[in-house]
Amino acid sequence: xxVLTDTAAVQNSGARQPLIAFDQVYKIYGHGESExxxxxxxxxxxxxxxxxxxxxxxxxxxxxxMNILGCLDTPTAGHYYFKGQDxxxxxxDGRALLRRHDLGFVFQGFxxxxxxxxxxxxxxxxxxxxxxxxxxHRLAREALKLxxxxxxxxHTPAELSGGQxxxxxxxxxxxxxxxxxxxxxxxxxxxxxxSHEIMELLTRFNREHGLTIVLVTHEDDIAAFANRRIDxxxxxxxxxxxxxx
Amino acid sequence: MFANTLxxxxxxxxxxxxxxxxxxxxxxxxxxxxxIIVTLGAGTTRxxxxxxxxxxxxxxxxxxxxxxxxxxxxSSAAAFDMADVLAIRRDxxxxxAVAPVSLRRFQAVYGNVNRRPQVMGxxxxxxxxxxxxxxxxxLFNAAEQRFGRMVCIIGSTVRNEMFPSADxxxxxxxxxxxxxxxxxxxESKGQAMFGGDQDDIVVVPLRAFQRRLSGANRxxxxxxxxxxxxxxxAVKADLDVLMRDRRKIAEGAQPDFDVRDMAEASTMMQNTTxxxxxxxxxxxxVSLLVGGIGIMNIMLVSVTERTREIGIxxxxxxxxxxxMLQFLVEAAMLSAFGGLVGITLGLLGALAIAPVINxxxxxxxxxxxxxxxxxxxxxxxxxxxxxRRAARLDPIDALRHE
Ligand SMILES: Nc1ncnc2c1ncn2[C@@H]1O[C@H](COP(=O)(O)OP(=O)(O)O)[C@@H](O)[C@H]1O
Ligand SMILES: [Mg+2]
Numbered sequence: 182x183x184v185l186t187d188t189a190a191v192q193n194s195g196a197r198q199p200l201i202a203f204d205q206v207y208k209i210y211g212h213g214e215s216e217x218x219x220x221x222x223x224x225x226x227x228x229x230x231x232x233x234x235x236x237x238x239x240x241x242x243x244x245x246x247m248n249i250l251g252c253l254d255t256p257t258a259g260h261y262y263f264k265g266q267d268x269x270x271x272x273x274d275g276r277a278l279l280r281r282h283d284l285g286f287v288f289q290g291f292x293x294x295x296x297x298x299x300x301x302x303x304x305x306x307x308x309x310x311x312x313x314x315x316x317x318h319r320l321a322r323e324a325l326k327l328x329x330x331x332x333x334x335x336h337t338p339a340e341l342s343g344g345q346x347x348x349x350x351x352x353x354x355x356x357x358x359x360x361x362x363x364x365x366x367x368x369x370x371x372x373x374x375x376s377h378e379i380m381e382l383l384t385r386f387n388r389e390h391g392l393t394i395v396l397v398t399h400e401d402d403i404a405a406f407a408n409r410r411i412d413x414x415x416x417x418x419x420x421x422x423x424x425x426x
Numbered sequence: 427m428f429a430n431t432l433x434x435x436x437x438x439x440x441x442x443x444x445x446x447x448x449x450x451x452x453x454x455x456x457x458x459x460x461x462i463i464v465t466l467g468a469g470t471t472r473x474x475x476x477x478x479x480x481x482x483x484x485x486x487x488x489x490x491x492x493x494x495x496x497x498x499x500x501s502s503a504a505a506f507d508m509a510d511v512l513a514i515r516r517d518x519x520x521x522x523a524v525a526p527v528s529l530r531r532f533q534a535v536y537g538n539v540n541r542r543p544q545v546m547g548x549x550x551x552x553x554x555x556x557x558x559x560x561x562x563x564x565l566f567n568a569a570e571q572r573f574g575r576m577v578c579i580i581g582s583t584v585r586n587e588m589f590p591s592a593d594x595x596x597x598x599x600x601x602x603x604x605x606x607x608x609x610x611x612x613e614s615k616g617q618a619m620f621g622g623d624q625d626d627i628v629v630v631p632l633r634a635f636q637r638r639l640s641g642a643n644r645x646x647x648x649x650x651x652x653x654x655x656x657x658x659x660a661v662k663a664d665l666d667v668l669m670r671d672r673r674k675i676a677e678g679a680q681p682d683f684d685v686r687d688m689a690e691a692s693t694m695m696q697n698t699t700x701x702x703x704x705x706x707x708x709x710x711x712v713s714l715l716v717g718g719i720g721i722m723n724i725m726l727v728s729v730t731e732r733t734r735e736i737g738i739x740x741x742x743x744x745x746x747x748x749x750m751l752q753f754l755v756e757a758a759m760l761s762a763f764g765g766l767v768g769i770t771l772g773l774l775g776a777l778a779i780a781p782v783i784n785x786x787x788x789x790x791x792x793x794x795x796x797x798x799x800x801x802x803x804x805x806x807x808x809x810x811x812x813x814r815r816a817a818r819l820d821p822i823d824a825l826r827h828e
Contacts, residue, residue, distance in 0.1 A: 254822055292741075309430075
């Protein structure tokens, strides 16, 4: 673990471009009396290969941060740079293309297509990437194997346990080989044994494939898998900690 | 891109067969209704044409009643009499044959068989004018016509029903209160328009009809055959002048009789069936429209139901136009499929109904192609609004949707 932290620290201190940069990001809902500052001037940078846990009490702005990171939402003020590009200046389609090519999502509720086999669920992002059928099937099978679900290609979500569904969701997120994986409480619906399996899987992707991961969680033992931790409260970052630092 | 959209559409349709089935039901019913009506309408038109083709060539009919009325019998205008017929024979050139006709149903009895056929009093010329051929026996001779002897020529229905095994020629049957000897059998004319049987007929000399059966001298209609098609207008004009003179109707005044040729009769009948077909088609088109609205309705509901799916697609990186295209393709595929099923059911339905209502089954490729194209178009048009709604969903809201 320490070795890994050290590399991240080296990358961090070097002249390398951050993958993600939040620069005084605000997200404000409503006006006047009912104004809610979901994000209240947040700045941070994440470098390639990092595994970041975002923590904080409910309503502190974690999901809002993830939505902006995921290009599903845009800041009310401030800038979000992804690979140096200001996402706020992109059109809706531009952000969709960014998601398609660079991002992978894992949700608390799995969000798999019901009555659709694991293989077809995995094909979906590849179809939007215009990857032809043969290659698509190969990549989908490979990804299922990586999450330990080979042999379950033809199972629909209803035929899989919660842990297995989340593995399919992770496989779907990584099948396109994204530069950033975003996971909003991915273990929120799983028991602790299942949660640790999922976290081990994510840690493996981070270490072996250099996948950058940003993960939201409530739980310290889950956050412990990451090598950097950002704590939110009331839309502000209240603490940043680095493993081994 | 399009192949991928097709693939995703097929997968979505397959994912919820129940919903897909309900979506297409309206289209199936609408298209089937249109196909049945248009096919039977075409059959009726074909039948009218055939029927008119079977009638005597160059035939002109003279019936009582004003120009605005259709039939002769129901008219309050005075019928004709023999003097009219004689005058026509004497004064009008370019005629081939003239056949005065009186019609009424009478009871007919032979052995223990009882029927009530149409009985027609006329003269041998009817065979020329109406193009009715005698296949067994003979027509009336001059003496029989002049003295009104009760001899009769029977239609094929009467022959088959009343003389199933016996030879009808020379047999004596009772008609009304009189008895008559069968001297001939008419060629079958087949089923008539709207189910009437033209072969359920007994033809007797006009004079016999008047004296022995109806007891009246009236003549219901006069059939006239012009020497050629070109002569028809002249004969009609002459008839008009003659009849106005005989019935004391001033030139320009509304006559109380009708002079028609078959071209007119043909247009008139085709107009009637045409109006009917148009009317029914309009009803069918409305049902197709309702089917389209049904598609829109169910697709709108399905957009709500599929909010999460749409959210997933958008999060994964689907463009607005890709989601839109997928929904449109789904709608078009469903409605085109509904169209195909509707066409099949409609043709089968028409095939089943046609013999029941005595109309030929006329298959029209153009109608089928139009119905198919229209149903696919209905899907696209009515699928547009739901598709746009789906494409414009906010991915965050859509993913949060329960
Ligand atoms: N669409 C929205 N409209 C209004 N307020 C919102 C909306 N989304 C989030 N909020 C508010 O912003 C704050 C932060 O929310 P969120 O980022 O979801 O918190 P967390 O994920 O940390 O629990 C909360 O007070 C929440 O009520
Ligand atoms: Mg949250």
